Amino acid sequence: MSEQLAATVIDGALILISGLCLLCGYRVIRGPTVPDRVVGLDAIATNVIAIAVLFALKTGRGLFVTASIVLAIIGFLSTVTVAKYVTEGDIITRGER
Amino acid sequence: MVEPVAIRHLTVIALVSIGCFFLAVGTIGLLRFPNVYNRMHATSKPTTLGTATIFLAGFVRFGPGGAGLTSLVGIVFLFLTVPTGAHMIARAAQKVGVPFLGSVTWPTTDRSEADADDTSPGREGDSETSP
Numbered sequence: 001m002s003e004q005l006a007a008t009v010i011d012g013a014l015i016l017i018s019g020l021c022l023l024c025g026y027r028v029i030r031g032p033t034v035p036d037r038v039v040g041l042d043a044i045a046t047n048v049i050a051i052a053v054l055f056a057l058k059t060g061r062g063l064f065v066t067a068s069i070v071l072a073i074i075g076f077l078s079t080v081t082v083a084k085y086v087t088e089g090d091i092i093t094r095g096e097r
Numbered sequence: 098m099v100e101p102v103a104i105r106h107l108t109v110i111a112l113v114s115i116g117c118f119f120l121a122v123g124t125i126g127l128l129r130f131p132n133v134y135n136r137m138h139a140t141s142k143p144t145t146l147g148t149a150t151i152f153l154a155g156f157v158r159f160g161p162g163g164a165g166l167t168s169l170v171g172i173v174f175l176f177l178t179v180p181t182g183a184h185m186i187a188r189a190a191q192k193v194g195v196p197f198l199g200s201v202t203w204p205t206t207d208r209s210e211a212d213a214d215d216t217s218p219g220r221e222g223d224s225e226t227s228p
Contacts (some may be wrong), residue, residue, distance in 0.1 A: 002106035009110045013117045013151075020124040027127050027136070035133045042182060043127050043140040049175075050120060050148045053155045053168070057109065062164020065155050069171045072178065079182035083189040089194035 011056050014051060021047045038082050045075030105157060112154035119147030132198050133190045141183040145175055 024047065027040035049068045056064035085091050099107075126139025153177070155168040192205055 002103040002110075006106040006110050009113055013113050016117050020120055023124050023128060033133060033190070033193070033195050035186050035193065035195060036136065039133065039137050039140055039141075039185050040127060040191075042179075042186070043123065044145055046140075046144045046148050046175075046179070047120060047124075048173075050116065050151045053148075053151045053171075054113070056155060056164065057113070057158050062159050062167065064173065065152075065159070065164045065167045068152075069167065069174060072171065072174055076178040076182055078161055081183055083182070086189040087192045094136035 009056070010054055014054050014058070017051050021051075034086055035083075038079060038086070041082075042075065042079050045071065045078070049075070054060050062077070105116050110156045112150050112157065116147040116150035116154065118162065119143045121152065132207045133195050134187060134201075135195070137183050137187055139196075145179045149175055 021044050024040050024043045028037050028044070031037045035045055049071050052064050052068035052071055056062060056068070081091055120143070123140050123143035126143065127136050128141050130136045150170045152168045152172045155171075157164040159165040159168065197203070
């Protein structure tokens with residue numbers, strides 16, 4: 001009984017978080033400045049991490065947890081890269097400013 | 098008497114529900130707050146907490162070996178990286194010149210005051226009307 005309830009809750013959570021990703025996409029499209037868009041994309045990345053973990057819970061395969069960590073690494077790297085690009089106009093700088 | 102498997106499932110249900118609540122709060126804040134800095138505040142903290150709670154649900158589901166341990170590593174990684182990314186976006190927004198709300202100023206220390214002065218923090222961005 002509780003297993004079926006858990007499956008239902010996880011399905012509902014997947015649907016809810018997918019909707020939240022769409023709502024974050026509103027901020028990515030409409031966001032007035034570039035950092036707004038970066039913040040929205042960061043929120044989408046975090047939501048996709050949660051989706052990966054929920055998919056691991058749904059299917060019972062632990063491999064998707066590892067996939068979620070890879071997604072976290074990619075999201076962090078992209079955020080840092082865009083922040084540096086917006087700040088300095090270049091991604092890899094030598095540090096003389 | 099409740100079986101241990103049922104306890105595990107109920108714990109997963111509770112953690113997933115809490116995580117979904119925090120993720121929804123973060124997204125509502127992202128949509129409703131008037132400024133980049135406020136939106137960043139809304140996304141970084143509750144979203145980290147929500148995703149960490151869902152990772153914890155993964156730990157409860159998969160047990161202390163294998164994927165459960167990976168979930169704990171994911172929590173640590175999330176708590177390390179998300180504030181760092183938010184900090185870098187905040188600095189980039191200040192460098193770009195996104196205006197602050199009201200009487201908010203950039204926190205300057207003596208060491209970085211000269212660095213903060215030569216940028217113009219009051220440049221007019223196309224700011225949205227605050228709700």
